Structure formats: C-alpha cells, structure tokens
Amino acid sequence: MDRLKAMQTFVRIVEANSFTKAAETLGLPRAALTATLQNLEAYLGTTLLQRTTRKLALTADGAEYLAHCTQILDAIDGAERRFRGGPEAPPRGTLRVDLPGAVGRNVVLPRIATFTEAWRDVKLTVSLSDRLVDLTQEGIDCALRVGALQDSSLVGRQVGSMRFVTCAAPAYLARHGTPQTIDALRQHQAIVHFSGRTGRPFDWDFQAGGENVTVQMKGQVAINDADANVICALQGIGITQAAAYQVRAHLDSGALVELLPETPPVPMPVSLLYPRGRMALGKVRVFGEWVGEVLAADKDMCMT
Incomplete structure (x- = not known):
C-alpha cells in the first residue's frame, strides 16, 4: 500500500464528506477509494470513518489521524514548493x-x-x-x-478585536433615568444576552481606571441572539451591551443613546x-x- 497516497485519499474523502465527490475530484472510481480506505484502516488496526447511507463521521482515532495527515501533507507540499522554485501556485x-x-x-x-x-x-x-x-x-x-x-x-x-457599546433607547432612559457610573448601572434593567451553547448569561466587562470591572446584570428579558438583543433595546425594554457595528446606525439616528462612554466595555x-x-x-x-x-x-x- 502506498501510504502517502492513502493519506491523500483519506484527507480528500473527509474534505468532500463523500466518497463519490472525492472520487470525482481525484478522477478515480469510487470503489478504488473505498478499497484504499479499507486497506488503510486494516493497516492501522482501527476504524477512521463511520459510514452510513447519509453521511460520514470521523471516529476519535480518525480525527487524530486526520490532524497528523494534514501536517505531513502540508510539510511535503511546502518542501516541494521550496525546491521546485518559481512562484507559488495561486490558491484554488x-x-x-x-x-x-x-x-x-x-x-x-x-x-x-x-x-x-x-x-x-x-x-x-x-x-x-x-x-x-x-x-x-x-x-x-x-x-x-x-x-x-x-x-x-x-x-x-x-x-x-470587536468594540462594544453600552446603550439604551431614549424611552427607557426617560422612565428610569440615565446611569452615570458603573455602580448606578447595576440598579437598572438589562436585556440579558446568554450563551446558546451553555445557557449562561454573559457578564458585562468594563475598562475603568486601568482595570477591568465585571458586572452581572439582570433583566426581565434574556436573549441568545445578538441582533435580537438590539431589537429589544430599541423598544425600551432595558439597557444592552452590543457590538458597535450592530448599533452604529441607531446611535447616529438617536434611536439608541450611548452610556458611560468614559468606561467602555472591554473589546x-x-x-x-x-x-x-x-x-x-x-x-x-x-x-x-x-x-x-x-x-x-x-x-x-x-x-x-
């Protein structure tokens, strides 16, 4: 078995996530790729891919072997480019x-x-x-x-890195007042942004006097989507901390007002x-x- 060719075939199958698509890109029969993978798995003594009628999935050994294959193939490619000379081929x-x-x-x-x-x-x-x-x-x-x-x-x-802005709608500030300090901010309602992965709310981190200050905000509404968070803020539900690019147009129009600009959120x-x-x-x-x-x-x- 040509182990280098087997590595290349294995990587191509994973990248294409399909034996058929990988065979097309390599210009080989699908059966040839199946045989190569079976021989490679037999040689290594482990299963690299779980195959079903609908998808392919790497096993734990397959993921580890893929990482090694990628490093080896990249190193070979780099060495060949160096000694072949001439300009590097454009990405494709x-x-x-x-x-x-x-x-x-x-x-x-x-x-x-x-x-x-x-x-x-x-x-x-x-x-x-x-x-x-x-x-x-x-x-x-x-x-x-x-x-x-x-x-x-x-x-x-x-x-x-991404800048964030603490802001609220004028309607909210008219009802509850405008916080002038981080301590005052703790008394206000927030639109809580929580992680869709862990379910935990994100803390608000500020740069104040050369130090980082963390605040755990509470509010009636919690959202796991950044754009939806801004939509709620525009309705005056509470204060939000959002990426600057998300609220730039609303700040410029006056629909949202920046708060505590002297103690900005940590990027x-x-x-x-x-x-x-x-x-x-x-x-x-x-x-x-x-x-x-x-x-x-x-x-x-x-x-x-």
Missing part, C-alpha cells in the same frame, strides 16, 4: 468557512466580493452559525469566532480557528489575511 479549490451569524451578515459578507474578485479560483462555502462547530467532523477549513477561545486541538490566530478578540497544519493551505492563509484587513478597515472594530 473549495474553502469551507463558518462565521458567527451577526458578524457574517453585518461585517464579513457585505465585503465578500472583494475576496472573490481577488481569488477567483477559490470557491467559498460559507455557513452562518453560533453553535460550537466541530471543524474536523463537519469538513470545515476555518471558522471565525468572537471572545476568549476554549482549549482545543484547533489553532487560533487573532485577526482583530473582545476575533480569532480565526483552523485544524493544525491547515494554515499552510494557501486558501486558508489568504482568507485569514483578507478577513484581518476587513476588520482593520471597520471603524467599529479594533486593530490587534
């Missing part, structure tokens, strides 16, 4: 990206044409979600995430996540560079 192929819903709709996708124009040989498959996506299992090359990263086998590279990091070794792929690298430029050019974001 399908790039599968997962974006947070609000960030994708409001920040990234409105500018996506600049990426497709610059990299015409890269085909984008974009999913919008706020759930905890398993990049390896779902065949996703990279994901954009906001906030502190959890420990995982993935690599995270910060590409920007959150925006990171690109990808499996180990995947950044060596040109299509992932250029997307990471591009999205970093998009965030840096947005006045409501912070540069890293």
Whole structure:
C-alpha cells in the first residue's frame, strides 16, 4: 500500500464528506477509494470513518489521524514548493468557512466580493452559525469566532478585536433615568444576552481606571441572539451591551443613546480557528489575511 497516497485519499474523502465527490475530484472510481480506505484502516488496526447511507463521521482515532495527515501533507507540499522554485501556485479549490451569524451578515459578507474578485479560483462555502462547530467532523477549513477561545486541538490566530457599546433607547432612559457610573448601572434593567451553547448569561466587562470591572446584570428579558438583543433595546425594554457595528446606525439616528462612554466595555478578540497544519493551505492563509484587513478597515472594530 502506498501510504502517502492513502493519506491523500483519506484527507480528500473527509474534505468532500463523500466518497463519490472525492472520487470525482481525484478522477478515480469510487470503489478504488473505498478499497484504499479499507486497506488503510486494516493497516492501522482501527476504524477512521463511520459510514452510513447519509453521511460520514470521523471516529476519535480518525480525527487524530486526520490532524497528523494534514501536517505531513502540508510539510511535503511546502518542501516541494521550496525546491521546485518559481512562484507559488495561486490558491484554488473549495474553502469551507463558518462565521458567527451577526458578524457574517453585518461585517464579513457585505465585503465578500472583494475576496472573490481577488481569488477567483477559490470557491467559498460559507455557513452562518453560533453553535460550537466541530471543524474536523463537519469538513470545515476555518471558522471565525468572537471572545476568549476554549482549549482545543484547533489553532487560533487573532485577526482583530470587536468594540462594544453600552446603550439604551431614549424611552427607557426617560422612565428610569440615565446611569452615570458603573455602580448606578447595576440598579437598572438589562436585556440579558446568554450563551446558546451553555445557557449562561454573559457578564458585562468594563475598562475603568486601568482595570477591568465585571458586572452581572439582570433583566426581565434574556436573549441568545445578538441582533435580537438590539431589537429589544430599541423598544425600551432595558439597557444592552452590543457590538458597535450592530448599533452604529441607531446611535447616529438617536434611536439608541450611548452610556458611560468614559468606561467602555472591554473589546473582545476575533480569532480565526483552523485544524493544525491547515494554515499552510494557501486558501486558508489568504482568507485569514483578507478577513484581518476587513476588520482593520471597520471603524467599529479594533486593530490587534
């Protein structure tokens, strides 16, 4: 068995999430890919993929082996490019990206044409979600995430940071008054934003006097969607803490009023996540560079 070819075949099957699609891209019969995978599993003494009539799923051993295969194949590709000489081939192929819903709709996708124009040989498959996506299992090359990263086998590279604003509708402030300090803020009603993954509410973190101050806000309404949070704030239900890009137009129109501008919320990091070794792929690298430029050019974001 040609182990290098078997690795390449295994990786292609996972990326395509289909034996048939992988066979088409490799120009081989489907039966040949099935035989290669069976021989590889027999050689390793473990099952790499669970196959059903509807989908493929990596086993725990399969996910670990995939990470090793990706590193090995990327290293070989890099070494060959170095010694072949000449310019590096432009990125090409399908790039599968997962974006947070609000960030994708409001920040990234409105500018996506600049990426497709610059990299015409890269085909984008974009999913919008706020759930905890398993990049390896779902065949996703990279994901954009906001906030502190959890420990995982993935690599995270910060590409920007996001500014937040504490604000409320004039109607709410007319009824309850305008808080002038963080301590006064604790007495007000908030629109609580909770995590759809854990069910826990997010604390509000402020920059005050060179220190970070954390406030646990309470309110009658709790929402797990960032855009819906702003919709509720516009109705005067309570104070919200939202990403600056989400409320910019409402602040400019007067529909929302910024509160405590001298003690702003702590910015959150925006990171690109990808499996180990995947950044060596040109299509992932250029997307990471591009999205970093998009965030840096947005006045409501912070540069890293």
